[in-house]
Amino acid sequence: MKPSIYALTLPACLLQIAGASQPGATQSNAWPARPLVWGDINFLFTTDTHGWLMGHTKSRPPEPNYSADFGDFLSFVTHMKEIAQEKGVDLLLVDSGDLHDGTGLTDGSPTGQPNAHEACSNKFITRLPYDVLATGNHELYKYSSALDTRQNFVPHWNGRYLTSNVNVTLYQQPDMGISAPLGARYRKFTTLQGKHVTAFGVLFHFTWNAPGTIVQSVEDLVEQVWFREAIADPPDLFLLAGHMPVHLEEDPDVNVNDWPIVYYAIRQVHPTTPIFIFGGHSHKRNCTVMDEHAIAVQGGRYMETVGWLSANLTEDGGYSRRYLDTNRNTYQYHTRLREESFDTAAGLKLTNDIAELANKWNLHDVFGYAPQDWYLDRVDYPDKQSIMTLFLDEVLPTVMRLGAPERSHIPLLAIFNRGSIRYDIYHGAFTRNDQYTVLPFKNDFFYATVPWAVGKRVVDGANKKREDEAQLRNARRIMMPSLRHTQGQESDAVVMQKVFSGPEEQLTLGYVTQDLCDGYADDTIHLDIGGMDRADDYMSSPPPELDDDDLIDVIFPSFVAQPIVDVLNKLFPGQNYSIPTLPIYCGIQSDQVFEVYARHMWN
Numbered sequence: 001m002k003p004s005i006y007a008l009t010l011p012a013c014l015l016q017i018a019g020a021s022q023p024g025a026t027q028s029n030a031w032p033a034r035p036l037v038w039g040d041i042n043f044l045f046t047t048d049t050h051g052w053l054m055g056h057t058k059s060r061p062p063e064p065n066y067s068a069d070f071g072d073f074l075s076f077v078t079h080m081k082e083i084a085q086e087k088g089v090d091l092l093l094v095d096s097g098d099l100h101d102g103t104g105l106t107d108g109s110p111t112g113q114p115n116a117h118e119a120c121s122n123k124f125i126t127r128l129p130y131d132v133l134a135t136g137n138h139e140l141y142k143y144s145s146a147l148d149t150r151q152n153f154v155p156h157w158n159g160r161y162l163t164s165n166v167n168v169t170l171y172q173q174p175d176m177g178i179s180a181p182l183g184a185r186y187r188k189f190t191t192l193q194g195k196h197v198t199a200f201g202v203l204f205h206f207t208w209n210a211p212g213t214i215v216q217s218v219e220d221l222v223e224q225v226w227f228r229e230a231i232a233d234p235p236d237l238f239l240l241a242g243h244m245p246v247h248l249e250e251d252p253d254v255n256v257n258d259w260p261i262v263y264y265a266i267r268q269v270h271p272t273t274p275i276f277i278f279g280g281h282s283h284k285r286n287c288t289v290m291d292e293h294a295i296a297v298q299g300g301r302y303m304e305t306v307g308w309l310s311a312n313l314t315e316d317g318g319y320s321r322r323y324l325d326t327n328r329n330t331y332q333y334h335t336r337l338r339e340e341s342f343d344t345a346a347g348l349k350l351t352n353d354i355a356e357l358a359n360k361w362n363l364h365d366v367f368g369y370a371p372q373d374w375y376l377d378r379v380d381y382p383d384k385q386s387i388m389t390l391f392l393d394e395v396l397p398t399v400m401r402l403g404a405p406e407r408s409h410i411p412l413l414a415i416f417n418r419g420s421i422r423y424d425i426y427h428g429a430f431t432r433n434d435q436y437t438v439l440p441f442k443n444d445f446f447y448a449t450v451p452w453a454v455g456k457r458v459v460d461g462a463n464k465k466r467e468d469e470a471q472l473r474n475a476r477r478i479m480m481p482s483l484r485h486t487q488g489q490e491s492d493a494v495v496m497q498k499v500f501s502g503p504e505e506q507l508t509l510g511y512v513t514q515d516l517c518d519g520y521a522d523d524t525i526h527l528d529i530g531g532m533d534r535a536d537d538y539m540s541s542p543p544p545e546l547d548d549d550d551l552i553d554v555i556f557p558s559f560v561a562q563p564i565v566d567v568l569n570k571l572f573p574g575q576n577y578s579i580p581t582l583p584i585y586c587g588i589q590s591d592q593v594f595e596v597y598a599r600h601m602w603n
């Protein structure tokens, strides 16, 4: 390989830090099954990284398969951009949002600075050469984070951070707010190889955003004069990054897929201009071919997946997509580099700086030792290995009782929305960082003391309300066209046998993706880890045996206070609950409950 113009490759003798990845990370022993297929335009894409810049450091399967950190990723991207240049083709790097919320690096600041301030704004993500980024809903739950994004993250990107339908209100004076796009609305640029690109960054019609942030519906977006003008001239390709899934979910309530609206708006003007869509939000790998010249892909969550998409922009050009497991084997295999020549100086520095911040914030402090694994979506409540079972049956009631001993004479029902529980717990040391990967959100616990006749109907009432609202929203949904390539398509099993020639026992646990595009997409062939689609429904601690007249404390986190209050007021006429007057149950907040539990029960 030619000497790099992008980065210096250090000789092995200078590698002082642990061969990269974070200290203590267990490396993968799995390898990709076959090389990538390049085109004249190529993309690497990430989405929903949620602060997993350290990568996955646990030794339990399949965590080692995702053990590369952002420093490793930076080295990989740097080499891949060089390879593209040698081949005389383009490689663009795209992110589809949700950088915030999810690990100690985003949520564990001891000084209470805005979420993800260090990880995003100041330090880490800005070192990656992203060509286009879009915003996610998690960047907008708090005004302070949105403002921090606008003031400290957006300027770095020089027009590459795209928020086509998201504004933020900026205050010069307390009562003089000016609405302005959070990032840039669109980007027109020319690639190194001279292709003209028009790019947008779109967020689904998110409605739980903080006051002071504005999310315009996608229907309204495509009617804007500036949007019509921006798509008027035909580029060589449209690049649509955005925080909405590229596929329909089984349970569509959480995930609003408005891609078809943008797609049709462009197709009306440009029937055959190539459109590349990069989705997000549902935390799943998927792919849909929309027409002969348009494809939509999505790459999963938590830095488990780096997506690959390539195409030839020729008359009979093909495409190829792949979901790469994020480990150093994957990165070295596809860059044809050995361990001793893979790391770039910038990559190693990023690894080092991430490790330093993790230490500074005590993210490796051990709260206790988990006696077993609990899984987020391999099994469901009330399975003994489900994290929901641990949380609802054990953690929540135990910690609420510990936090409010003065209320121990009244039975309790603790309600929580499932979507706020974010990850597995693995057997062994449970650290401060693990606390944030399981439950990163900081909420107070409110309560209302009601007769059991009311209390026992709150969870069902809240779920009914959620479903009714989803139905209303979905009534207007436009379906994604999906061109299934069935002609001559081989079954997944046949393709899998072709790309993996070893005995089945050698397969490792991981994702086996069934998307709607041609051929077999997983880069490393795995035994299926399974997993279910989870709706963000309301669940509760086990209901006590009570008479209808007995009083109970119904406890719920502030995040879902409004829907719960609405349901309480409906079920309990004559009462008039409102959030400002709700009492707080205990001094413990939601991002502390696992710590309190681990300290008490796992030592």
Ligand SMILES: *[C@@H]1O[C@H](CO)[C@@H](O)[C@H](O)[C@H]1NC(C)=O
Residues within 6 Å of the ligand: 027, 028, 029, 030, 061, 062, 063, 064, 065, 508, 509, 510
């Ligand atoms: C991938 O995960 C499987 C288990 O999942 C593990 O056996 C295998 O060693 C992993 N590849 C790894 C882990 O390096």
Ligand SMILES: *[C@@H]1O[C@H](CO)[C@@H](O)[C@H](O)[C@H]1NC(C)=O
Residues within 6 Å of the ligand: 167, 178, 179, 180, 181, 214, 215, 216
């Ligand atoms: C966003 O800000 C721009 C510029 O100030 C303004 O013209 C536009 O109306 C705003 N959009 C929304 C949806 O508030």
Ligand SMILES: *[C@@H]1O[C@H](CO)[C@@H](O)[C@H](O)[C@H]1NC(C)=O
Residues within 6 Å of the ligand: 247, 248, 249, 284, 285, 286, 287, 513, 514, 515, 516
């Ligand atoms: C991909 O999307 C299709 C269509 O919505 C769905 O049937 C399939 O289960 C999805 N695959 C994954 C891995 O989520």
Ligand SMILES: *[C@@H]1O[C@H](CO)[C@@H](O)[C@H](O)[C@H]1NC(C)=O
Residues within 6 Å of the ligand: 037, 038, 039, 040, 310, 311, 312, 317, 318, 319, 320
């Ligand atoms: C693009 O064309 C080249 C040359 O014909 C071919 O080798 C490659 O496989 C094509 N790439 C894709 C993604 O179809």
Ligand SMILES: *[C@@H]1O[C@H](CO)[C@@H](O)[C@H](O)[C@H]1NC(C)=O
Residues within 6 Å of the ligand: 576, 578
């Ligand atoms: C309920 O309380 C709110 C404010 O807390 C008040 O504005 C409203 O008038 C009250 N409604 C009834 C029916 O008492």
Ligand SMILES: [Zn+2]
Residues within 6 Å of the ligand: 048, 050, 098, 136, 281, 282, 283
């Ligand atoms: Zn997400």
Ligand SMILES: [Zn+2]
Residues within 6 Å of the ligand: 098, 136, 137, 138, 243, 280, 281, 282
């Ligand atoms: Zn999201």
